[in-house]
Amino acid sequence: xxxxxxxxxxxxxxxxxxxxxxxxxxxxxxxxxxxxxxxxxxxxxxxxxxxxxxxxxxxxxxxxxxxxxxxxxxxxxxxxxxxxxxxxxxxxxxxxxxxxxxxxxxxxxxxxxxxxxxxxxxxxxxxxxxxxxxxxxxxxxxxxxxxxxxxxxxxxxxxxxxxxxxxxxxxxxxxxxxxxxxxxxxxxxxxxxxxxxxxxxxxxxxxxxxxxxxxxxxx
Amino acid sequence: xxxxxxxxxxxxxxxxxxxxxxxxxxxxxxxxxxxxxxxxxxxxxxxxxxxxxxxxxxxxxxxxxxxxxxxxxxxxxxxxxxxxxxxxxxxxxxxxxxxxxxxxxxxxxxxxxxxxxxxxxxxxxxxxxxxxxxxxxxxxxxxxxxxxxxxxxxxxxxxxxxxxxxxxxxxxxxxxxxxxxxxxxxxxxxxxxxxxxxxxxxxxxxxxxxxxxxxxxxxxxxxxxxxxxxxxxxxxxxxxxxxxxxxxxxxxxxxxxxxxxxxxxxxxxxxxxxxxxxxxxxxxxxxxxxxxxxxxxxxxxxxxxxxxxxxxxxxxxxxxxxxxxxxxxxxxxxxxxxxxxxxxxxxxxxxxxxxxxxxxxxxxxxxxxxxxxxxxxxxxxxxxxxxxxxxxxxxxxxxxxxxxxxxxxxxxxxxxxxxxxxxxxxxxxxxxxxxxxxxxxxxxxxxxxxxxxxxxxxxxxxxxxxxxxxxxxxxxxxxxxxxxxxx
Numbered sequence: 001x002x003x004x005x006x007x008x009x010x011x012x013x014x015x016x017x018x019x020x021x022x023x024x025x026x027x028x029x030x031x032x033x034x035x036x037x038x039x040x041x042x043x044x045x046x047x048x049x050x051x052x053x054x055x056x057x058x059x060x061x062x063x064x065x066x067x068x069x070x071x072x073x074x075x076x077x078x079x080x081x082x083x084x085x086x087x088x089x090x091x092x093x094x095x096x097x098x099x100x101x102x103x104x105x106x107x108x109x110x111x112x113x114x115x116x117x118x119x120x121x122x123x124x125x126x127x128x129x130x131x132x133x134x135x136x137x138x139x140x141x142x143x144x145x146x147x148x149x150x151x152x153x154x155x156x157x158x159x160x161x162x163x164x165x166x167x168x169x170x171x172x173x174x175x176x177x178x179x180x181x182x183x184x185x186x187x188x189x190x191x192x193x194x195x196x197x198x199x200x201x202x203x204x205x206x207x208x209x210x211x212x213x214x215x216x217x218x219x
Numbered sequence: 220x221x222x223x224x225x226x227x228x229x230x231x232x233x234x235x236x237x238x239x240x241x242x243x244x245x246x247x248x249x250x251x252x253x254x255x256x257x258x259x260x261x262x263x264x265x266x267x268x269x270x271x272x273x274x275x276x277x278x279x280x281x282x283x284x285x286x287x288x289x290x291x292x293x294x295x296x297x298x299x300x301x302x303x304x305x306x307x308x309x310x311x312x313x314x315x316x317x318x319x320x321x322x323x324x325x326x327x328x329x330x331x332x333x334x335x336x337x338x339x340x341x342x343x344x345x346x347x348x349x350x351x352x353x354x355x356x357x358x359x360x361x362x363x364x365x366x367x368x369x370x371x372x373x374x375x376x377x378x379x380x381x382x383x384x385x386x387x388x389x390x391x392x393x394x395x396x397x398x399x400x401x402x403x404x405x406x407x408x409x410x411x412x413x414x415x416x417x418x419x420x421x422x423x424x425x426x427x428x429x430x431x432x433x434x435x436x437x438x439x440x441x442x443x444x445x446x447x448x449x450x451x452x453x454x455x456x457x458x459x460x461x462x463x464x465x466x467x468x469x470x471x472x473x474x475x476x477x478x479x480x481x482x483x484x485x486x487x488x489x490x491x492x493x494x495x496x497x498x499x500x501x502x503x504x505x506x507x508x509x510x511x512x513x514x515x516x517x518x519x520x521x522x523x524x525x526x527x528x529x530x531x532x533x534x535x536x537x538x539x540x541x542x543x544x545x546x547x548x549x550x551x552x553x554x555x556x557x558x559x560x561x562x563x564x565x566x567x568x569x570x571x572x573x574x575x576x577x578x579x580x581x582x583x584x585x586x587x588x589x590x591x592x593x594x595x596x597x598x599x600x601x602x603x604x605x606x607x608x609x610x611x612x613x614x615x616x617x618x619x620x621x622x623x624x625x626x627x628x629x630x631x632x633x634x635x636x637x638x639x640x641x642x643x644x645x646x647x648x649x650x651x652x653x654x655x656x657x658x659x660x661x662x663x664x665x666x667x668x669x670x671x672x673x674x675x676x677x678x679x680x681x682x683x684x685x686x687x688x689x690x691x692x693x694x695x696x697x698x699x700x701x702x703x704x705x706x
Contacts, residue, residue, distance in 0.1 A: 118428040119395070119398070119429060119432070122402050122426050142384070145384060158383055158384055158387075161387050165391050165394070168391060176397055176413065177344070177412060180349070180350060183347065184349070184350060190354075191353075191356070191357060194357055194361070194379055195379060197361075198372055201372060202369075205367050205368075205369075205372070214373040214376065214377070216370050216373060217370060217377070217459070219515050219524070
């Protein structure tokens, strides 16, 4: 792979991860948001794939396949089930409206360039220069978590945070050791399963699952 | 080999509970497995406190004195918690709260939970440590929502969300440590790993800017799981909704296992950055936790939530002890972990009995316990006395030693501030306890007929007071364990 092709491919795939994150803030239909999340999973796997090819790293290639299977296929599948079970989830209920969310996202992207400068400075390379994109994805995920009130939106926020961290990991260190990567990806999958089961249980026992009604426990 | 066995025993017990239909002996089996873990912990401690660390599975598992001590803590508290399983499950099945199938799942999840905690403290690789700590969240969610009430589901949703999001930060921090290690300039690229020993070897050469960011993320991330402010809010919800033995296990050891991760990373950060920066971080989260606990305890209405906020307080004290960082301080921190584990699990288990007997967890609705239920009230009262840091219980000596160690390194102002918060907490808890325990007429006393509650809890309190008077069986181990991470 020529250097310019490698840099171009890396920029394109990493950029796609962030674009998908911003799209999740823009769209209101939860089905569309889950599709965006699937595209993001595929883009993330592509980043790992490009890096694996460039570094001739078998472990990273296995990671790429794993990410594709879990984040590109399994997790979106589970989320579609949650939407089916929790009909109120079909539309997002943002606490902050869409244009304001997008402006905030732009601000978060600027912030992430500022905080990532130290990381890039330690080992400047084509990959580490893209780290701000990963950090921005993490921040957009947090933003989604605090401003969206439906079960699926919250899970999507959590997954955006996780995808962003995975992107930073790939770009900074070409992936952590395989055993850690396997464990981390499996943990994410299990967390989504657990959350899905909670929605199912709540639906079966109490008829609905409503985060707005989750105000019984407080001080 | 021993460390591998420590993981295999609870795992095997979990598999048995999964495939064999529920019988009462399965409950006793889970207690036996915890006793086995405790035995292995003691054996490991004897080996590692005087000899070199032991490895298993080609170096994947590694037990030094610190890990061995943590295995002892996990074994002790899980023994206390699992001894309650047969009785609690029989009662719940009889009352129709749960089914035999779910009683089996309860044992399976408890064993999975214990296995995850053991993996966390025995992993040689700090990435695997992260995976194991995250896995404890997954294992405990359904334990928290065991009763399936609306409140329990709300508590577990908040628990998974906050802990997963929080601990994701710890993963980012771990990755940054790895990144700093890759570019330390002293290690050859192929040999860099997230192994504790190799990281400690190159720690002084790690990049400062990256390590500052990393340790901040790690303190915030693992701090969520420890229950340190500002991300402590899941703790009271989860602890008040989970079955009492689960709360005992979560508060007694899960928090300290996450704190163990912080101790390891702090040692690396100390070597890389010098003590000042990590110390400042730990002081901030420690004092903030004490403040939050003090404020929320004053007008607390629920005694299970009161115990949960007291955990926030004790985790804050651990953070301050770790901030001092000398071997004296770390030894006291470790003793405090064990003492808190014993006391808090005693309190949670007895509070579960009180809640079952009285039908409420509201402080205002429980009165004159000592007169009406002398045994249960007595245990609860003694537990609170131990928790407040009275001698002869071990929390007194560990709190005192931590304060002394903090003064020794010039942190007298931290001690002074924490004393202010502690006195507020002291007055609040005493006030609540007075309301719950005293008064009434002893002629209406109800005898408590449950040896499996009384015997282990009294034994736990006795152990705690014994350690407070003489810590000799632990001294060598504590010294060796503190040496691993102390500055």
